[in-house]
Amino acid sequence: MRAVIIGVLVAAGAMAVAFGYEAVNNGSTTSSVPAAVRTGRVASDFSIKLFSGDAFKLSEQRGKVVVVNFWASWCPPCREEAPALERAWRAYKELGVVMVGVDLWDNDKDARSFIQQYGLTYLNGPDSNGEIAIEYGVTGLPETWFLDREGRLVRRWIGAMTERQITAFIEEALK
Amino acid sequence: MNVARVRRMLTLALLTAALVAVLVGTARAEGPPDEDVREIGSGLICPLCEGQPVAVSSTPQAQQIRELIRKKLSEGESREQIIRYFVDRYGEGVVRDPVKEAIKQFVGWPLATGIVGGGVLVAFALYRRQSSRPRSGGTPALPATKDDVLTKERPFKSKKKKKGSRAKL
Numbered sequence: 001m002r003a004v005i006i007g008v009l010v011a012a013g014a015m016a017v018a019f020g021y022e023a024v025n026n027g028s029t030t031s032s033v034p035a036a037v038r039t040g041r042v043a044s045d046f047s048i049k050l051f052s053g054d055a056f057k058l059s060e061q062r063g064k065v066v067v068v069n070f071w072a073s074w075c076p077p078c079r080e081e082a083p084a085l086e087r088a089w090r091a092y093k094e095l096g097v098v099m100v101g102v103d104l105w106d107n108d109k110d111a112r113s114f115i116q117q118y119g120l121t122y123l124n125g126p127d128s129n130g131e132i133a134i135e136y137g138v139t140g141l142p143e144t145w146f147l148d149r150e151g152r153l154v155r156r157w158i159g160a161m162t163e164r165q166i167t168a169f170i171e172e173a174l175k
Numbered sequence: 176m177n178v179a180r181v182r183r184m185l186t187l188a189l190l191t192a193a194l195v196a197v198l199v200g201t202a203r204a205e206g207p208p209d210e211d212v213r214e215i216g217s218g219l220i221c222p223l224c225e226g227q228p229v230a231v232s233s234t235p236q237a238q239q240i241r242e243l244i245r246k247k248l249s250e251g252e253s254r255e256q257i258i259r260y261f262v263d264r265y266g267e268g269v270v271r272d273p274v275k276e277a278i279k280q281f282v283g284w285p286l287a288t289g290i291v292g293g294g295v296l297v298a299f300a301l302y303r304r305q306s307s308r309p310r311s312g313g314t315p316a317l318p319a320t321k322d323d324v325l326t327k328e329r330p331f332k333s334k335k336k337k338k339g340s341r342a343k344l
Contacts, residue, residue: 036263105235130239137264139222 037137042151043068046132048102050125051112056100058151065092065173067099067166068145070133072106073114075141077160082118084163089122092170102127104141146173207248215244215254222265 036044045059058066069085071078089099099122103111106126115124127133136145139158146155146169154173157165216230221237229240240261247257261269 032266034263034266129242130236131243133236134240134243134261134264137222139265 034137036135037153037156039153039155041153043145043147043153044135046135048100048125048127048132050123051103051115052123054123056123056125058100061098062151063149064096064098065149065170066145066147066151067097067170067173068136068147069099069101070104070127070136070138070141070143071101072104072141073110074106078142079114079118081142081160082114082120084161084166086118086120086122087163088166088170091167093122095174097170097174099123100125102132104130104133104138144169146170148173148175207245211248211254212241212245215248215257216241218258218271219261219269220271222269228271 033039035041043058045057047055047057050056058068067085067089069081071082085099085101089097093099101115101120101122101124103124103126108126111124111126114120136143142158142160144157144161144166145153146157148154155169157169161169213230216237217228219229219240221227221229221232221234221240223236224232224234227234227237229237229244231237244257247260252260258270
């Protein structure tokens with residue numbers, strides 16, 4: 001009987017090892033930050049047609065720090081954050097910092113009036129099919145990515161930021 | 176060659192080409208079946224929809240995810256590749272019932288086996304402990320007196336009486 005019990009326990013241990021090995025091989029290692037949105041990773045390229053009519057391509061900004069801000073006109077924290085983003089952008093644009101707003105789940109009229117209302121001068125365009133937001137794993141608005149000169153993610157922030165935070169994160173990306 | 180026959184053959188060839196073009200066009204326009212999109216979508220939770228599956232949520236994000244699933248399927252990506260794509264962006268939480276999945280994948284069977292094994296072990300230990308005890312319940316501090324014997328026998332006797340009374344009813 002004792003031999004049976006030991007056998008059962010050994011089998012359980014072996015199964016645990018086997019399951020763990022299989023899970024690791026399948027890439028199911030548990031990590032709090034999903035693989036595609038980890039800091040240090042080069043952000044996926046995207047193209048967007050701006051509200052101004054111009055085109056923007058992320059990969060063409062190499063050598064510059066890029067701030068990608070996901071927003072919507074109906075999102076109250078985005079309204080709270082917009083003036084801070086504009087001020088930070090004005091303070092850093094001479095240093096080669098690029099700021100681009102990606103408008104999500106919005107209508108064109110509301111988005112344009114939002115830009116006008118807050119006097120936003122940084123680049124802005126709609127993510128019409130939502131593919132940029134999905135590629136960047138956006139889970140809430142606003143969300144902002146700070147990319148260094150090589151396009152690597154330095155900081156990802158979910159929620160509204162103050163001007164002080166934006167400035168600190170831009171400085172971090174400029175280093 | 177007869178001109179009328181040539182015309183007929185040309186007309187037939189043109190009609191066949193048109194039919195093939197229509198069939199190919201329709202097949203391309205159809206893309207992956209809705210069932211495949213729904214099946215993958217039902218296994219994913221819309222990240223902004225309070226736990227609703229992508230397959231049933233009417234939010235813009237869920238609709239866009241469904242469209243992306245459709246696009247990826249038509250590009251030849253497998254179900255596993257598509258799910259992995261979303262997990263890489265939204266984490267394991269995007270997969271429906273991740274706890275159940277994790278239990279099944281990581282701890283389910285080994286844990287169940289461990290519990291059963293542990294249960295068997297405990298049961299065996301208890302069984303051995305009980306079987307090693309003397310049936311009388313151990314050595315009494317004092318030798319049994321006549322009264323003790325009578326006390327022990329009384330319930331047996333009264334039970335017998337009860338059985339008898341029940342039978343009468």
